[in-house]
Amino acid sequence: MGRPFMPPSETIHHPTLIAVDWGTSALRAALIADGKIVSQRHSDQGILQIAPGGFANALDHFCGDWMTHSQALTLICGMAGSAQGWQLAPYMACPRPLQNLTQHLVWVVPNKVALVPGISCELSHAPDVMRGEETQVLGALQLLGCADATVILPGTHSKWVMVKNNSVMHFHTFMTGECFALLKQHSILERTLSAPQSDPSSADEGDERLFDQGVALAFTGASLLHTLFSVRTLALMDRLKPTQGLAYLSGLLIGEELRAQAHLLKGPLVVVANPTLQRRYQRALALRGFSCQTLGDDATWQGLQCLASHLTRHTLGSISA
Numbered sequence: 001m002g003r004p005f006m007p008p009s010e011t012i013h014h015p016t017l018i019a020v021d022w023g024t025s026a027l028r029a030a031l032i033a034d035g036k037i038v039s040q041r042h043s044d045q046g047i048l049q050i051a052p053g054g055f056a057n058a059l060d061h062f063c064g065d066w067m068t069h070s071q072a073l074t075l076i077c078g079m080a081g082s083a084q085g086w087q088l089a090p091y092m093a094c095p096r097p098l099q100n101l102t103q104h105l106v107w108v109v110p111n112k113v114a115l116v117p118g119i120s121c122e123l124s125h126a127p128d129v130m131r132g133e134e135t136q137v138l139g140a141l142q143l144l145g146c147a148d149a150t151v152i153l154p155g156t157h158s159k160w161v162m163v164k165n166n167s168v169m170h171f172h173t174f175m176t177g178e179c180f181a182l183l184k185q186h187s188i189l190e191r192t193l194s195a196p197q198s199d200p201s202s203a204d205e206g207d208e209r210l211f212d213q214g215v216a217l218a219f220t221g222a223s224l225l226h227t228l229f230s231v232r233t234l235a236l237m238d239r240l241k242p243t244q245g246l247a248y249l250s251g252l253l254i255g256e257e258l259r260a261q262a263h264l265l266k267g268p269l270v271v272v273a274n275p276t277l278q279r280r281y282q283r284a285l286a287l288r289g290f291s292c293q294t295l296g297d298d299a300t301w302q303g304l305q306c307l308a309s310h311l312t313r314h315t316l317g318s319i320s321a
Contacts, residue, residue, distance in 0.1 A: 016072040018063060019304035021132060022080035024048055027058075030301045031066050037301060039066075047085045055086035056108070067112075073312075074113040075304045078132035081106065081115035091120035091129055094168040098138040102311040116307065121170045128173050132300075133159045136272050139303030140295050141166060144270065151270045152292070154254075154277040156181075160261050174257045180250060183228070189249070192235035194242040207247040208283070210240065214251020215258070215284045224256045254284045265290050272299045 017032040025046035031039045043062060050058050059074075060067070067074060081089030089106040096119075105114040118131035137151045147166045153159040156177040162169045183189050221227040231249050234240035240248060258265070269292035271281045278294040285292050 016066075016069045017305060017308045018066050018072055018074040019301050019308075020059070020063075020074060020076040020078075020080075021135075021300050022047060022076055022078045022085070023132060024079050027062060028297075029063050029066075031063070032301065032305055035305075047079045047082070055080065059113075072112070073308055074109075075105075075116060075308055075311075076114070077116040077135040077300065077304060081117060082131055085115075087115060089115040089117040091118045092134075094119050094121045094170065095164075097165075097167045098134065098141070098163075099166070099307075099310050101134065101138070102307055105311070116304070119168055119171075121168070123170070123172070128171060130159055130161075130171060130173070133161065134168065135303035135307070136299045137161050137163060137168065137303070138306055139299035139301065140270050140272050142302050142306050143295060143299060144268075144293060146268060149268045149270050150264050150266070151272060152281060154271065154273045154281055158257060160264060162264065172261065174260070176253050176257050180253055183231075183249060184246065189228070189231050189245070192232050192240075192242060193245040193249070207244055210244050210248040211251040211280070211283065212287055214248045214253075215255035215287050216251075218252050218255025219259050219288070224252065227252055250280060251284070254280060258284055258288060262288075267291075268293065270295065272296070 015034050018029060019032055020027070020029045023046050025044065025048065027043045027045045029041050030037050041063060045058055045062065066072065076086075080086045087106055087108055090104070092101060092104045101116055104117040106117070107114045116135055118129055119134045120127055120129045133153045136153060140151055141147065141149065141163065147163070149163050151159075151161040151163060153161065154176070156175075158174040158176045159171055160174070161171040184193055217227050217230070218224065228249075231240070231245055231252070234248070235242065235245060265285070265288060267290075269285065269290060271278055271285075271292050272295045273281065274296065278296070282292055282294060
């Protein structure tokens with residue numbers, strides 16, 4: 001039996017949806033039949049692992065048995081729609097209602113397989129872009145039953161998305177996760193950091209205290225470029241265990257991200273991430289006096305389901321093969 005899934009507001013004509021999230025380093029899919037998740041699959045065959053011209057075969061190998069259903073519709077979000085992916089799905093400029101994503105789909109197999117576009121916005125200094133997160137945002141709003149929210153999507157490139165009346169107004173990207181990895185592996189800090197032997201998601205009280213210390217310092221310190229060096233000096237003076245340094249570094253970087261977005265810390269706040277990042281951002285926000293709701297993978301599947309429903313009701317009949 002599949003897990004209950006939030007049904008669309010109207011009956012859809014394609015009872016079988018193959019929802020695909022195809023990123024840079026991973027490929028995952030969910031088979032959704034009559035509004036329920038029947039099965040899920042995961043692979044490390046991200047777009048960087050696929051040879052040019054090989055995307056159709058890779059998808060067929062991954063879930064071709066699902067796609068044999070005559071009424072199956074496959075919607076793919078993420079980096080498969082980038083210039084390095086299957087085919088470019090040009091960005092939809094915001095502000096624009098999220099439902100309008102269906103008007104910008106790129107059909108790689110007419111009426112059967114489509115790529116969801118990303119979204120772009122113009123900031124004062126440069127443009128910003130996202131791919132895949134737009135689908136998570138749409139799904140999060142549907143799951144929570146709200147039309148206005150600040151949606152935080154932590155990760156390699158964290159996104160802060162401001163939504164009003166189901167429209168993305170603007171968003172900002174932070175290279176938080178990538179900076180964490182680079183500092184941990186390719187900087188002088190590497191010599192004073194070591195990964196915990198236990199599950200990294202189960203931090204002890206000392207780790208949590210140091211994470212909190214990092215968040216607090218990020219809000220009061222003059223510059224992240226200065227406070228980062230404290231990861232090294234605290235370890236040199238035996239005030240920071242190597243296994244706790246990662247928690248402190250994580251607090252510094254996440255705290256800096258929150259400090260930069262302090263003017264947007266107003267409800268409702270939604271964090272869409274894996275359980276480990278959910279806990280870290282929820283804790284960091286709580287230290288600043290804010291609460292948030294959290295969601296995981298279901299946001300992506302719900303977003304693709306919502307697009308499929310909207311597409312079938314309003315668009316699919318007018319698309320020519």
